[in-house]
Amino acid sequence: MKLPRRAALSWIAASLLAVTLLTAFSPARIRERLNPPGEGGFGFDPAYRSFLEAVAEATPPTATVALSVPAVPDFYLHRAVYRLAPRRVVGKDRVREAGFLAVYSRQGASIPPGARPIPGGFLQTR
Amino acid sequence: MTGGSIFAVLAALSGAAAGGYAVVRLFAAGLSRAEKVAWSVACGMLLSAGLSALLMAAGLLPGPKKFAAGLLAVGAASALALRPGRSPASVPAKKAAPVATKILSAVSYLAVALFALEAARGGMWSTDHVAIWGFKAKTMFETGTIPHRLFDDPAVAFSNPRYPLLVPLSLSSFAAALRAWDEHALALLYPLLQLATVLLVSGFLSRRVSAVSGAFGGLLVSLCAGLYKPANVGTADIPMALGFALAATAWLDLREHPDSSATARLFVGSLFCAATKSEGSLFVLFLFVASVPPVIRHRRVPLRESVAMMLPMALHAGALQLIRGHVADRAVDWSLIFSGNVVELLPRVREVLARIVTVELVAAAAPLACLAALWLVSARGPADPLSGPLVLQILAYAAACVLSAFDPIWQVDSAFARITLALFPLVALIAGARLPALRATASMPRS
Numbered sequence: 001m002k003l004p005r006r007a008a009l010s011w012i013a014a015s016l017l018a019v020t021l022l023t024a025f026s027p028a029r030i031r032e033r034l035n036p037p038g039e040g041g042f043g044f045d046p047a048y049r050s051f052l053e054a055v056a057e058a059t060p061p062t063a064t065v066a067l068s069v070p071a072v073p074d075f076y077l078h079r080a081v082y083r084l085a086p087r088r089v090v091g092k093d094r095v096r097e098a099g100f101l102a103v104y105s106r107q108g109a110s111i112p113p114g115a116r117p118i119p120g121g122f123l124q125t126r
Numbered sequence: 127m128t129g130g131s132i133f134a135v136l137a138a139l140s141g142a143a144a145g146g147y148a149v150v151r152l153f154a155a156g157l158s159r160a161e162k163v164a165w166s167v168a169c170g171m172l173l174s175a176g177l178s179a180l181l182m183a184a185g186l187l188p189g190p191k192k193f194a195a196g197l198l199a200v201g202a203a204s205a206l207a208l209r210p211g212r213s214p215a216s217v218p219a220k221k222a223a224p225v226a227t228k229i230l231s232a233v234s235y236l237a238v239a240l241f242a243l244e245a246a247r248g249g250m251w252s253t254d255h256v257a258i259w260g261f262k263a264k265t266m267f268e269t270g271t272i273p274h275r276l277f278d279d280p281a282v283a284f285s286n287p288r289y290p291l292l293v294p295l296s297l298s299s300f301a302a303a304l305r306a307w308d309e310h311a312l313a314l315l316y317p318l319l320q321l322a323t324v325l326l327v328s329g330f331l332s333r334r335v336s337a338v339s340g341a342f343g344g345l346l347v348s349l350c351a352g353l354y355k356p357a358n359v360g361t362a363d364i365p366m367a368l369g370f371a372l373a374a375t376a377w378l379d380l381r382e383h384p385d386s387s388a389t390a391r392l393f394v395g396s397l398f399c400a401a402t403k404s405e406g407s408l409f410v411l412f413l414f415v416a417s418v419p420p421v422i423r424h425r426r427v428p429l430r431e432s433v434a435m436m437l438p439m440a441l442h443a444g445a446l447q448l449i450r451g452h453v454a455d456r457a458v459d460w461s462l463i464f465s466g467n468v469v470e471l472l473p474r475v476r477e478v479l480a481r482i483v484t485v486e487l488v489a490a491a492a493p494l495a496c497l498a499a500l501w502l503v504s505a506r507g508p509a510d511p512l513s514g515p516l517v518l519q520i521l522a523y524a525a526a527c528v529l530s531a532f533d534p535i536w537q538v539d540s541a542f543a544r545i546t547l548a549l550f551p552l553v554a555l556i557a558g559a560r561l562p563a564l565r566a567t568a569s570m571p572r573s
Contacts, residue, residue: 007562010504014342014561017496024351025237033244036356040309041251061268074284075253081282082256086268090281 044075051120052083055102058123064088066098135311138303139318145197146170148204153390160329167322168372168398175295187270188302223337230341234324237348242317249309250360258285260360263297264307277450288453292401293362316359323368324348327554330375334508336563343558353547362403363548369399369406371551374512377413392434400442410435412515459531474534478527481538500557507559516552
């Protein structure tokens with residue numbers, strides 16, 4: 001099969017394009033892709049997942065929960081809003097709108113009287 | 127994720143696609159089988175989302191039986207409707223596929239299978255999923271409504287309340303069909319959308335150019351690892367890529383054969399684009415702009431183009447307005463233009479362009495060089511008219527970074543490459559359509 005020169009050059013350029021894309025499919029990359037870390041987006045703070053699960057278990061789906069979590073990175077707020085949905089989640093500055101206050105602290109917060117200790121912090125019913 | 131949930135999600139996705147086919151068969155004249163599958167997946171997604179929205183608006187809880195009944199009703203209505211005849215752009219006579227075509231297609235399907243495994247194992251976890259698309263979808267699924275606080279609660283202003291709702295409604299409707307929010311099972315929607323995009327691009331190119339060009343175009347789409355990656359599972363970029371390809375192929379067909387089937391497909395493609403992301407509406411607008419000069423040259427009113435492109439956008443905007451009301455645009459700082467703030471604007475333009483050139487273009491230098499070489503050495507192809515809208519779309523993304531209400535450099539770093547990669551199926555269409563047929567397929571028609 002013989003192609004005209006221009007056609008052959010077109011297919012060579014196209015093949016090179018495919019080769020540049022194929023670099024993302026090396027055996028090492030494929031192994032890496034098939035074995036994800038399994039942290040489910042909690043790589044920035046694996047302990048935070050247990051805290052959110054405990055808040056979800058202890059509050060009804062119709063509740064509004066005020067959260068005291070690190071402001072940076074904003075992953076803390078985003079993960080909470082998603083994990084706790086359909087509960088309404090607000091920042092601690094709007095605690096007056098909430099039926100619950102959930103406080104997360106990696107250093108271990110002192111638990112006020114009447115609050116319930118949960119993994120990574122405490123939950124206060126208001 | 128259990129075997130039961132995999133079975134359930136596959137049944138829900140197949141049911142939606144079957145419902146989609148009941149619609150597609152009304153305007154599928156001349157399409158290849160691969161294209162019909164792709165359009166069925168897209169229509170199935172639109173139907174599921176629309177049905178879910180209607181049920182919630184009527185105060186009913188979406189569930190598997192209601193979906194099955196809705197899809198059966200669509201099927202019955204389609205069976206009663208007349209099926210249009212074949213358009214002049216009908217499928218060429220079937221020939222045995224050359225070996226090259228089979229090999230390229232096999233590699234494409236392997237890439238899709240790899241992404242399916244990756245999506246099912248990893249689930250939906252990216253920041254865009256949890257902060258925007260997944261948050262809205264899960265809230266809709268868990269409450270059985272579209273709560274107004276998704277649009278007006280300042281506590282969740284980060285979730286981009288202005289965004290269209292096709293993706294959240296689709297995810298919530300499939301979750302309702304499963305009766306569970308299973309992040310791993312729902313993630314399988316994304317490889318299905320990848321497969322639909324591969325089939326659409328390969329089917330279109332096979333029909334309009336040659337079988338081997340089609341297989342090559344499909345291969346390019348399937349290998350776009352920057353688009354089909356775990357971080358995009360659960361977001362709107364993969365559906366948007368399909369939307370771009372739907373609108374683009376229907377637009378090219380309409381230019382070639384302005385018949386009712388192509389007009390209907392462009393209507394559906396435009397609706398899919400508008401309902402997925404704001405970029406989708408922008409792309410349809412650019413396609414419309416590119417349609418107008420030839421129409422004016424022929425001294426006719428662009429009625430068909432308006433019905434196919436502007437009407438679905440207007441209908442979608444009206445429906446969104448009804449659902450969520452007016453939501454202020456907080457992502458763009460229009461004062462940079464309307465206050466004549468040129469002193470601040472010009473350095474931003476320089477900053478954004480410099481960042482795009484020195485970071486994004488450098489990162490993509492090798493494939494871009496190959497594309498440039500292909501463009502230089504190959505002859506014009508039937509998808510070349512897409513080049514104008516494609517370039518305008520990329521320029522609009524750069525302009526959006528310049529006008530961002532946030533730090534423009536952060537905007538380039540976090541969004542430019544991601545949203546630009548959703549345009550890759552258009553690149554595959556243009557590149558594939560410029561490839562000459564190999565001798566074994568030289569008798570295939572080239573329109």
